[in-house]
Amino acid sequence: MPDPTTDAELVWPPGGGVGDARLVEEVRHGSQEAFEQLVRRYEGRLLSVLLRFVRDRELARDLSQETFLRVFERIDQFDPSRRFGPWLFRIGVNLALDFLRRRKRRIWPSLFSESRMEKSPDPPVSDPRTQLDLEQEVRKVLEGIPEKYRTVLILRDLENFSTSEIAAIMHRKEATIRWRLAEARSRFQHIWTSRQGTGTDGEQLAGRPLSPLDSPSDRHASDSDELEPDLS
Amino acid sequence: MLALWAGNDLDAAAQIGAQRHLATCPQCRAHWHGLQVGQQALEQVRLSPAGDASDARSSEERSVWPGVARQLRWSEPLSVAPGWRDWLPVGALAAACLAMVMASWPQATPTEMTEFHSGGMPMLRVNSAAWGQAESLAGSDEWAPLQLAFPDGLRVRTLVDGTDVSGF
Numbered sequence: 001m002p003d004p005t006t007d008a009e010l011v012w013p014p015g016g017g018v019g020d021a022r023l024v025e026e027v028r029h030g031s032q033e034a035f036e037q038l039v040r041r042y043e044g045r046l047l048s049v050l051l052r053f054v055r056d057r058e059l060a061r062d063l064s065q066e067t068f069l070r071v072f073e074r075i076d077q078f079d080p081s082r083r084f085g086p087w088l089f090r091i092g093v094n095l096a097l098d099f100l101r102r103r104k105r106r107i108w109p110s111l112f113s114e115s116r117m118e119k120s121p122d123p124p125v126s127d128p129r130t131q132l133d134l135e136q137e138v139r140k141v142l143e144g145i146p147e148k149y150r151t152v153l154i155l156r157d158l159e160n161f162s163t164s165e166i167a168a169i170m171h172r173k174e175a176t177i178r179w180r181l182a183e184a185r186s187r188f189q190h191i192w193t194s195r196q197g198t199g200t201d202g203e204q205l206a207g208r209p210l211s212p213l214d215s216p217s218d219r220h221a222s223d224s225d226e227l228e229p230d231l232s
Numbered sequence: 233m234l235a236l237w238a239g240n241d242l243d244a245a246a247q248i249g250a251q252r253h254l255a256t257c258p259q260c261r262a263h264w265h266g267l268q269v270g271q272q273a274l275e276q277v278r279l280s281p282a283g284d285a286s287d288a289r290s291s292e293e294r295s296v297w298p299g300v301a302r303q304l305r306w307s308e309p310l311s312v313a314p315g316w317r318d319w320l321p322v323g324a325l326a327a328a329c330l331a332m333v334m335a336s337w338p339q340a341t342p343t344e345m346t347e348f349h350s351g352g353m354p355m356l357r358v359n360s361a362a363w364g365q366a367e368s369l370a371g372s373d374e375w376a377p378l379q380l381a382f383p384d385g386l387r388v389r390t391l392v393d394g395t396d397v398s399g400f
Contacts, residue, residue: 032306039297047296065296069303138277157239157274178236185235189263189270 020084027075039068042085046092052154053096055139063099067092086168093155093169097147141191149184156181234260238267 018037026034043064050060050067070091071078078087142150155161155169163181167174236242237250254261 030306032301032304035304036297036301039300040295043296061296065299065303068296068300072300072304134273135277135280138273153274156241157271158278160278163241178241181239181241182233182235185238185267185270186263188274189235189266192270192273193266 021080049159050096052158063095067095089169144191145187149180152180153184234264238271
């Protein structure tokens with residue numbers, strides 16, 4: 001299980017170096033060395049995150065490069081009272097999601113629309129011992145989860161960001177992120193179980209939490225795009 | 233709540249409540265076990281980060297910085313020709329100076345001066361348009377002793393105790 005106590009170190013690199021805010025200020029005054037420091041500070045972590053989304057090293061590198069170029073172009077728009085890391089990762093994650101959306105539209109214009117995925121994930125396979133290894137199997141399950149839940153699940157359970165960091169990256173309330181995380185894990189569990197052929201009849205309906213403790217209730221708007229409960 | 237607990241995202245008090253509920257609810261227990269299985273799968277994938285271990289290149293070769301640096305366009309303020317906005321302060325200063333000079337410039341070129349001698353004190357007034365006016369002002373506070381170098385062609389009327397002694 002992810003250890004929340006180590007999250008801060010994972011996201012905001014430790015050490016006695018110059019702080020992000022100072023480097024950003026120097027970049028604004030034309031220091032190329034400062035921007036190089038920022039790039040080298042974050043590129044490994046960013047590449048790891050992008051790989052989780054696109055699963056192609058060269059593509060992830062291209063997206064990473066594009067992310068830093070966008071950051072440089074918009075450095076004057078960055079609010080120095082906020083943390084630089086979440087802003088950088090937001091740009092990177094959005095680039096990755098945009099890429100995936102474009103690719104999906106180009107390759108599977110109708111078969112794999114978001115609504116279809118949400119309503120009807122991959123059907124259970126008869127033989128769970130397929131050629132797919134664990135990672136591919138997890139990837140398949142993740143593809144069956146709507147993007148907004150999948151993104152939170154990847155950032156939390158695969159990349160070990162804390163919920164507060166994910167909230168900063170996705171520009172949402174932490175309560176919203178926690179709700180999405182719970183929903184994402186439940187959906188993952190249901191699809192995973194059904195693909196392994198061990199699910200009960202009721203669990204075949206992927207994405208529908210069955211436990212009373214996990215049933216969404218008291219729905220009201222807490223986000224701009226849809227109704228989600230506020231768990232604050 | 234169980235889903236958050238499965239990923240260690242639940243505080244201690246909520247965990248105790250969930251534990252109590254699990255003890256009495258078989259449906260939630262089944263869900264809890266399913267969540268743990270799912271979390272184990274995710275955990276295994278998390279511990280084998282995609283690609284990092286298989287990339288044998290050095291950190292310098294892996295860095296995207298050279299590619300980023302090539303595409304960056306740094307602004308160089310000293311080598312860039314200033315736009316018209318850059319001249320605004322200079323223009324404003326020039327306009328202010330011009331206004332000050334105009335304000336302090338004599339309204340008309342002096343063509344005539346009137347000199348009074350009253351009580352031994354020479355008094356002058358420049359551009360006194362009317363002779364009578366000049367007389368009426370004699371001795372008032374508006375007059376002051378002046379030391380002037382008269383330009384060529386300037387007519388000067390001289391009054392001594394009210395009598396014009398200019399000779400023109």
